[in-house]
Amino acid sequence: MTHAAPLIKLDTLATGSRGTVVHVAPGDAAHGADLARRLMELGFVPGEKIRVLKRGMPGGEPLAIKVGNSTFALRRFEAALISIQPE
Amino acid sequence: MGASDKPVAAAAQMTAHTPLVALLGNPNCGKTALFNRLTGARQKVANYAGVTIERKEGSFTSPGGHPFRLLDLPGAYSLSAHTPDEAITRDVVAGLRQGETPPDVVVCVVDATNLRLNLRLVLEIKRLGLPMVLALNMVDVAKKRGIVIDAERLSQELGMTVVETVAVQGGGEKTLLRALDDMWPMQHVQANPLSAIDAVPVEDTQREVRRILAAVSNDSHDKGNLSEKIDDVVLHPVLGPIILAVLMFLVFQAVFAWAQPPMDAIKNGVDGLGEMLKANMADGLLRSLLVEGIMGGAGSVLVFLPQILILFFFILILEDCGYLPRAAFLLDRLMGGVGLSGRAFIPLLSSFACAVPGIMAARTIQNPRDRLVTIMIAPLMTCSARLPIYALIIAAFIPEREVAGFMSLQGLVLFALYVAGIVSAMAVAYFFKRTLGANTQQPLMLELPSYHWPHLRNLALGLWERCKIFMSRVGTIILTLMVLLWALSSFPGAPEGATHPAIYYSVAGMLGRALEVIFAPIGFNWQISIALVPGLAAREVAVGALGTVYALSQTGEELASSLTPIIAHSWALPTALSLLAWYVFAPQCMSTLSVVRRETNSLRYPLLMAGYMFALAYVASFLTYRIALYFVGA
Numbered sequence: 047m048t049h050a051a052p053l054i055k056l057d058t059l060a061t062g063s064r065g066t067v068v069h070v071a072p073g074d075a076a077h078g079a080d081l082a083r084r085l086m087e088l089g090f091v092p093g094e095k096i097r098v099l100k101r102g103m104p105g106g107e108p109l110a111i112k113v114g115n116s117t118f119a120l121r122r123f124e125a126a127l128i129s130i131q132p133e
Numbered sequence: 134m135g136a137s138d139k140p141v142a143a144a145a146q147m148t149a150h151t152p153l154v155a156l157l158g159n160p161n162c163g164k165t166a167l168f169n170r171l172t173g174a175r176q177k178v179a180n181y182a183g184v185t186i187e188r189k190e191g192s193f194t195s196p197g198g199h200p201f202r203l204l205d206l207p208g209a210y211s212l213s214a215h216t217p218d219e220a221i222t223r224d225v226v227a228g229l230r231q232g233e234t235p236p237d238v239v240v241c242v243v244d245a246t247n248l249r250l251n252l253r254l255v256l257e258i259k260r261l262g263l264p265m266v267l268a269l270n271m272v273d274v275a276k277k278r279g280i281v282i283d284a285e286r287l288s289q290e291l292g293m294t295v296v297e298t299v300a301v302q303g304g305g306e307k308t309l310l311r312a313l314d315d316m317w318p319m320q321h322v323q324a325n326p327l328s329a330i331d332a333v334p335v336e337d338t339q340r341e342v343r344r345i346l347a348a349v350s351n352d353s354h355d356k357g358n359l360s361e362k363i364d365d366v367v368l369h370p371v372l373g374p375i376i377l378a379v380l381m382f383l384v385f386q387a388v389f390a391w392a393q394p395p396m397d398a399i400k401n402g403v404d405g406l407g408e409m410l411k412a413n414m415a416d417g418l419l420r421s422l423l424v425e426g427i428m429g430g431a432g433s434v435l436v437f438l439p440q441i442l443i444l445f446f447f448i449l450i451l452e453d454c455g456y457l458p459r460a461a462f463l464l465d466r467l468m469g470g471v472g473l474s475g476r477a478f479i480p481l482l483s484s485f486a487c488a489v490p491g492i493m494a495a496r497t498i499q500n501p502r503d504r505l506v507t508i509m510i511a512p513l514m515t516c517s518a519r520l521p522i523y524a525l526i527i528a529a530f531i532p533e534r535e536v537a538g539f540m541s542l543q544g545l546v547l548f549a550l551y552v553a554g555i556v557s558a559m560a561v562a563y564f565f566k567r568t569l570g571a572n573t574q575q576p577l578m579l580e581l582p583s584y585h586w587p588h589l590r591n592l593a594l595g596l597w598e599r600c601k602i603f604m605s606r607v608g609t610i611i612l613t614l615m616v617l618l619w620a621l622s623s624f625p626g627a628p629e630g631a632t633h634p635a636i637y638y639s640v641a642g643m644l645g646r647a648l649e650v651i652f653a654p655i656g657f658n659w660q661i662s663i664a665l666v667p668g669l670a671a672r673e674v675a676v677g678a679l680g681t682v683y684a685l686s687q688t689g690e691e692l693a694s695s696l697t698p699i700i701a702h703s704w705a706l707p708t709a710l711s712l713l714a715w716y717v718f719a720p721q722c723m724s725t726l727s728v729v730r731r732e733t734n735s736l737r738y739p740l741l742m743a744g745y746m747f748a749l750a751y752v753a754s755f756l757t758y759r760i761a762l763y764f765v766g767a
Contacts, residue, residue, distance in 0.1 A: 082575060084210070084215050087335060088250070091339040099371075108475075110364070115249055117361075117364075119461075120576075121465070121575075125545055
């Protein structure tokens, strides 16, 4: 990876920062294999712009994430499935 | 029904039946508001067969004079169902659900301010090949935000009629009605198999959405808006929880303060009617059945209607304006610690008024395991039916004195009882989390929709619905149980020359006396044991039953005030404390258990609930009694 801004996981993106979805990894079997699919159905599709609006307390969880015109609250492990190209 | 006779059935339907319109859309797209707008109060709310997912059907006649049936399908993000709600939507729309007529037309409702999310579902459904109309809802809000959508172009791109609707405004549904009229007469079309939907990967669907959006709309995404500014405050790490706490305090205050006058009115009305019957009827079985069984029994439950309505008034407003998901967001981490979802907050809050609406509100929790745990702990929240008992015992045994200069000891004890309920609920939830398996984290994926002004018409319809559900339950299950308990408490009658009150000789009395053997170790005398039997129907009935046992003839306020010195005189303090502990846990409410049975569709969970709560109650009372004995002496 020689990218200037390497890919990061969505859960590590700072509050207020923007990025573009690059990849959604399938969750482990315990969460149901279609976790990634559901995330995509909610709009977390490669190419979509996202922004971290808020984080819950304590522990920075859940995260309120704006994708397109909608806002979704995700737990940390869900957000960790989404790879982001930060802006 | 075999597969072979389906075409025949379909042909018959085509000629004879009223066309069925299915309303389908993402959650939060204003679908239910549109449903209310189209059908008014002409709606039937029931459950889908075999599950506890609400099924709302209504009917209307179009301006062209055509009758229609309208089905409001549960909100869905996709037809590849992830929740039981979505599975229903998928099966009904694809004509796969037994006992449901396949829809003739699908009206896809989309939020015009959020086509990027909503159009994906539209493209999915389109692949089923059913006749479709797209209702571009909330166009008023979209226009205000400067979003321009070329409806004609959208119609060309999608290959279906597109109409603009404003569900929250009178007449906002007219365009949709006209479009449905234009489709008359309808030919029933068999839906394509569901595999047609999966033929296209999600990424490709989204690419198509982006292409259409670019062609029909100026919608550049991710501009900050008013909702975000509100969220800056409402979801603020410090301000957010404070606002939540203040709101909850106000709701509580309202539930208990505002409800008092109508509750008194209902109580006086029922009591008055009872008195009237008593005065005008000869003493006998029928009078006893009417006055004590029916009026006394059902009346004691009916009295909670004002509280339930006020509580739902607030819940519906908070839900309508979009606050509830924010509350779930704020509490998610906290409740996640004991394995609950933030969504469990509303059912648990409702349960402070009454566990029955609380358990019904658990329907909003999509994960079946989370929902079950929430239902199981809901009755541990101190419901208002416990208050009469608490009030009686506290008044009799806890001295009225100040603690630390400003707090009343009686108030502190009451507060401690509430806290005991909450803490034990959390402990039980944690226990269930460990035992019901599922150590894995559950996904949250909770949409935080834009804020909206609550809408009065929807509010009124929502309250009317709650009222109907509650009344029909009072009228059926609860009344039956009350009459049954009355019979147990009345038969057989007292023998000649009886020295004890009549209930002593009844089946309930025999049961109570037999139970004394079990209850003696936790300090209950036979009077309490007997009172607990009719008290199984509803907690507060035990106060009346104690009155009966101690042979008092007063009712209501008078009874409580004359009962107080009697029990203060005849019970030891450890017994009183033990009874308080008992009431924190004991599942003394038939209505709750019958609702659990209905909501879980099984006998297993109400039995499990009764079992674990009785066990907790016994252990807690035993410990309380023994510890109190040690300190106070017998």
